[in-house]
Amino acid sequence: NAGVTQTPKFRVLKTGQSMTLLCAQDMNHEYMYWYRQDPGMGLRLIHYSVGEGTTAKGEVPDGYNVSRLKKQNFLLGLESAAPSQTSVYFCASTVTGRAFGYTFGSGTRLTVV
């Protein structure tokens, strides 16, 4: 009964380094999302996926790439980290249907120095 699991939970990167954040869900959800949360800005959508092998851009996609090779996993990549990418990153998933809401992971706190 894990729901949505994000790894790692914390990370410090140097400017220019790369990393991948992993999101895994065990609910067989079709849709998956990556958000970032910044003080005063709220949660903003980075990228999302409506099914295995598909991805799309959200509100703030620049500097990030994503992949959904398996239905249960959604990866968020930072190719060359910048201090502006210091944030808390949340993954979420859901299914089709008005009765269904989003389930969120516990977040990854990323600091770029």
Next chain:
Amino acid sequence: KQEVTQIPAALSVPEGENLVLNCSFTDSAIYNLQWFRQDPGKGLTSLLLIQSSQREQTSGRLNASLDKSSGRSTLYIAASQPGDSATYLCAVRGRGSQGNLIFGKGTKLSVKP
């Protein structure tokens, strides 16, 4: 473009008070609306979900209402407790199965003993 606004940004009340948190959205063509709770440094916990065809949902001391035509939702908390202290986020999902979740910036609630 959908915009979600939450008023007030912060609220402090004495224990035992009933209180109302407000959420407004600019596009009434929504799929559903979800209220979340976020404790400091933690992830998002779903409290209530209201489908676009519904007017309200209740869970324990919480009651959420939806007036789609006026673009408003309220979260009513009865008999508030110090443990209710958290940030409350309202989010609307756009129409269509691929509609994404758009968040307000939240109301930070503090319940004083």
